[in-house]
Amino acid sequence: MxxxxxxxxxxxxxxxxxxxxxxxxxxxxxxxxxxxxxxxxxxxxxxxxxxxxxxxRDAEAQLLPDVGAVVTCRVCSINSRFAKVHILYVGSTPLRSAFRGTIRREDIRATEKDKVVGVQMVPISWCEMQCPQTHTKDFRKVARVQPQFLQT
Known part of the structure; x- marks a missing residue:
């Protein structure tokens, strides 16, 4: 047995x-x-x-990121102090489900840390945001669109 x-x-x-x-x-x-x-x-x-x-761990278990691991992330939101990210890959291995993470402003660059600036996106419709510098659009759900930013 x-x-x-x-x-x-x-x-x-x-x-x-x-x-x-x-x-x-x-x-x-x-x-x-x-x-x-x-x-x-x-x-x-x-x-x-x-x-x-x-x-x-079981062989079929979810791969977890470790401290010091190289990861690939998608930035979800940025404010003046940190960026919220979804971790998609650990090394070259894709994850079955994304992990949430936070990157502090001080940790974005090894040098010239004071030059990191996050530009806040502007809502242009109920389902789109736009970067005021690069003018790239991103589909996101928007709670309230201010009339001066609404596209016609």
Whole structure:
């Protein structure tokens, strides 16, 4: 009979740090080994005969962006402090569903950070916005169109 699989969620306490070492998909906090990923728990022998606990994602699970990963995003909105984006690709792998993210104004460029300026789009109809500098149009739902910007 095969052993039953145990599924873990991020932050779940798996065992004491004295019982086993933290493997991939886990971390140690306050003397306990905790899950860093959602996935299946795996126990095995580690280096030096110390048991090791790891959490593995299912093969069909959604790919998640990590800190430091190169991602491709679509900018959804810009204001004076940050840009809201939808993450579409992690590396060269497309995501099944987009993740939401925020990029601070200071993090847009490595140098000349004070030269970053976001131009606010202007509503021109109930379903279109236009950039006042480039005059490119984008289809979006508009709640209220001001009469001076309405196209005729």
């Amino acid at each position: 095969a052993a039953a699989r145990r599924y873990c969620v991020p932050g779940e306490r798996l065992c004491s740090a004295a019982e086993a070492a933290a493997g991939s998909g886990t971390y140690t906090r306050r003397g306990a080994v905790c899950a860093a990923l959602a996935g299946c728990l795996r126990r095995g022998g580690g280096a030096g005969g110390v048991p090791q606990v790891a959490v593995l």
